[in-house]
Amino acid sequence: xxxxxxxSLDAFLRRCLPDGTVVTFTQPRADPPExxxxxxxxxxxxxxxxxxxxxxxxxRAIDGTxxxxxLPIRRYRLRYLLTAWTAEHAEVTEHExxxxxxxxxxxxxxxxxxxxxxxxxxxxxxxxxxxxxxxxQPVGFDPWARIGVPxxxxxxxxxxxxxxxxxxxxxxxxxxxVNLRPAPKQRREPPTGVPGxxxxxxxxxxx
Numbered sequence: 001x002x003x004x005x006x007x008s009l010d011a012f013l014r015r016c017l018p019d020g021t022v023v024t025f026t027q028p029r030a031d032p033p034e035x036x037x038x039x040x041x042x043x044x045x046x047x048x049x050x051x052x053x054x055x056x057x058x059x060r061a062i063d064g065t066x067x068x069x070x071l072p073i074r075r076y077r078l079r080y081l082l083t084a085w086t087a088e089h090a091e092v093t094e095h096e097x098x099x100x101x102x103x104x105x106x107x108x109x110x111x112x113x114x115x116x117x118x119x120x121x122x123x124x125x126x127x128x129x130x131x132x133x134x135x136x137q138p139v140g141f142d143p144w145a146r147i148g149v150p151x152x153x154x155x156x157x158x159x160x161x162x163x164x165x166x167x168x169x170x171x172x173x174x175x176x177x178v179n180l181r182p183a184p185k186q187r188r189e190p191p192t193g194v195p196g197x198x199x200x201x202x203x204x205x206x207x
Contacts, residue, residue, distance in 0.1 A: 001076070001118075001119055001120070001161060001162075001163045002042070002045070002078070003118070004116075004117050004118035004119050004120045004161075005078055005120065005127070005159055005161050006025050006040075006042075007117040007118065008111050008115050008116050008117045008120055008127065009025075009040065009080070009111070009115075009159060010023050010025070011115040011117070012104070012108075012111050012112065012115045012129075013038060013040070013101060013104075015104070015115075016100045016101050016103070016104030017036070017038060017097060017100050017101070018036060018092055018096075018097075018100070020035060020036060021035070021036040021037065021038055021097065022035055022036065022037045022038070023037075023038050023039075023040070024037065024038075024039050024040070025039070025040045025041070025042060025080075026039065026041070027041055027143070027146075027147070028041055028081075028083050028143050028144075028147055028149075028152075029085065029147070033085050033086070033087065034087060035087065036084075036085075036086055036087075036090060036092055036097060037084070037085040037086070038082060038083075038084050038085075038097055038098075038101070039082070039083050039084075039085065040080040040081070040082050040157065041080060041081040041082075041083070041143065042078060042079070042080050043079060043080070043081055043139070043141070044077075044078075044079040045076055045077070045078050045079075046076065046077050047074060047075070047076055047077075048075040048076060048077045048160055071165040072165075073123070073125065073162050073163070073164050073165070074162070074163045074165070075160055075161065075162050075163070076160070076161055076163060077158055077159070077160050078158070078159045078160075078161060079136070079156060079157070079158050080156075080157040080158075080159065081139060081143065081154055081155075081156065081157075082098065082101060082154060082155040082156075082157050083152050083153075083154050084097035084098050084152075084153070094152070094153065095153060098153060098154075098155050101131065101155060101157070102131050102132065102155060105129045105130070105131035105157070106131070108129065109128065109129055109130075110126045110127055110128050110129055111127040111129060111159075119163075119164065120161060120162070122164070123162045123164045125162040125164075127159060127160065127161050127162070128159070128160040129157070129158070129159060130157070130158040130160070131155060131156070131157050131158075132155055132156055132157075133156070133158055136156060136158060139154070139156065
């Protein structure tokens with residue numbers, strides 16, 4: 001699923017950015033690129049439990065028969081640190097690249113269906129986009145000290161993507177007949193060693 005998010009996000013970002021912009025998903029680089037470049041560094045993955053269903057999904061045939069059962073769809077929040085990099089004399093600035101991404105996320109708010117790849121396309125679920133969300137915690141690390149470059153302008157992009165569990169087809173066979181008649185009562189035998197009821201009769205004592 002993570003690779004499918006990368007591929008889908010790549011297709012979407014290329015639509016937002018000027019022609020010729022290179023999109024990568026690696027650690028931010030220290031050397032200036034030869035062309036326009038937007039880098040998305042995936043640095044955090046957490047499950048989104050706000051919409052987690054508590055029941056399984058039944059997969060039915062045309063006649064309504066349950067043919068498979070699937071556990072609830074799980075959703076995960078993938079956080080990307082976006083940075084823009086341009087050559088020294090490029091006509092497009094780094095802020096223009098980031099601004100194009102921000103405008104694209106405001107316009108769409110979810111990845112278009114024709115950008116989805118792999119399992120995301122098969123899931124037929126929304127893949128939500130949130131760019132620079134106010135309710136997210138700040139980035140918890142300093143990437144610039146690690147690669148030895150001055151701090152740069154960044155965008156925090158959150159992608160909420162579904163992970164569909166596989167369907168299980170090993171279900172119990174449906175009941176062929178339903179009998180609603182009560183079961184016949186069984187005669188209860190007295191416990192072993194306990195005498196039964198004495199027969200009635202007259203008792204005569206000797207004189």
